[in-house]
Amino acid sequence: MFWSVIAENKRKTVSLIVLMGFFLISSGSMIGMALADAQHPYAAGLIGAAVAGAVWVVMLLVSLFASDNVLLGLTHAREVTRDMYPQLINVVEEMVIAGSLPHMPRIFVVDDPSPNAFAMGKSPDKSCICVTAGLLALCDRDELQGVVAHEIGHIMNRDVLYMTVAATMLGSILFISDMFVRSFRYTSTTRLASRSRRAGGGAAGPLLIVSLLLAIIGPILARVLYFSISRRREYLADATSARLTRYPEGLASALEKIGQSPVMLSSAPSAIAPFYTVNPYRQHISSGAFATHPPLSERIQILRAMSHGAGYTDYLKAYVRVTRRRRALLPPGDLTERGKVDIRQASRDGCSAPATRAESLRRAGDIIRALNDFAFITCACGLRIKVAPEYPKDRIACPRCSRVHPVQRSGAAAVGSLLSASSAMGAPAAAKVVCPGQEGGHPSERTVQEARFVPGRWQKIACEICGHGYEISPRFSGRRLVCSGCGAVIRFSRAAGQGDGSSGIPA
């Protein structure tokens, strides 16, 4: 938790409310004076101010007590239960435990094919997290966890408080200026014409110009103020995500997938844009004062540069290294962290991702490279570095996360391991098991196991060396099988044995 950020968010919220009140009441009185008869401009101004004040109070109450429902209503989100999305609920509960939040947030899903997520609510006691159906479809468990932790980070740092109030206030300004423009159109055609005939213009002219200016500048100002708030917060929420999940790669690869997704969010009203993990309008507005989010590529790079640990300090170091900005994200001494936070391993269920066409093509290319003495290094960030045989040095830095790896020259042995790796690839951290059987390189030197083939039924055998299991069809007609886990040879004897199928391998 970043205490200075929390304090800043609270302070900003209060000053925003006060400023908005001032703005609303003054513009209300201007509008009142502009619309009034020339005889009583000030009385009309007072009435306008009172109306605007009432609107302000209503907006304040709405933003503090009912904003979740209003804003969620705008996005057409629906609340979900455990039966519908068990994994999502589980992941949120995990992050609630990790962040020690007092209450479980309410969880919503938007039926939108574009991957994104946001959080809302005025305090950690009362908050909600909303993800799109596209995100659920696209991300695996670790990635979903990273995104959810990012949202929990927003809740913990009270970003959502400020953003919720700001969104409601922005909505109110847009609403009022819209009303004004409408009434002005009405006035300009009917009442203004008749009045100018009666009173000959009078004081209404300059007031009209001022209030018109207000009506034009107000929304722009509100937007600039509102959009300029969230960039630093995004970095800090990323830092919280890395710290809570202890797995920065999860969020990094989720952001990468989101960035590559061609589908745009169709149902995001502009008032909610800053809430999202990734700016839903990223194709239109990318940088400058109107950008609500820092560039995705930079956020991904920072997360991937966290090679030494998953703590806040590691994130801040990575931030400085990647962005080369002098100003740190946080004042020193603001961190409540002591000790080192290690990065955990990827969770297991990522391994079973089915291979796509592109992946199988890449594997075919890898096999050819391996035949040509390329060295393969799997970096902890998930990238497989292919080192050409001409590469002169014996160390290489990962182009994605800049970890340094030693380069080991290998012979044809790599081919076997690659062929077998084709079953285990797909997930970055799916480690390839190195078995003693494969060290022999040439097939004739490989370990040979004997197995009995029982005709007429399915049978299960396991490789003695690496434990890789096989189910042998009754129609299997071969004499031997090369273990795809380690390259060892399993030879079948075709005696009409009667032993049970499970104990395929004699000791």
Added chain:
Amino acid sequence: MSTGTIVFIFLAVIAVAVLIYVVGAYNALVILRNQIKNAWSQIEVQLKRRHDLIPNLVEVAKGYMSHERQTLEAVTQARAKAAGAKSVSDISRAETALSGAIGQFLAVVENYPDLKANQNFLALQEELTTTENRIAFARQAYNDQVLFLNNKVEMFPSNIVAGMFGFRKGQFFELEEQSERAAPRVSFG
């Protein structure tokens, strides 16, 4: 005003300041201790959840993995031992063993495509994954709190207050990351 009065007022001010500090430090220590209790109960909830989950998992897996009896028995035994553990260090040890057994089990499951496709098993596996994660995260939260308390108990001047009221250092909940240790080495050489 005589010098005696001034000295008296001076001493009184110091005494009040010290008292305020002691009260503040005492309250902070109590809050920390309660937070640790709370975090520990969270861990216990999750451990209980894991213990309840394992028999179901073994039951579903049994039908598919008839010749992996050893692995299943290891899980069941480790669970029984963990459920019987009492002290923090005992629990740490037993749960580490259980985590190892579960890791072994999940690695073996990779070889059984039928089992991996079973809907019940998939649901249970998701439950197991989330429980493992929750234990890890609850442990992290607990250890963070314990570290805070221990710092307070050891550091001057809060250590004086802690000594006066008998605050003791908390015990870390260490689960050795056995899965990390037993993980296959990555190598494409």
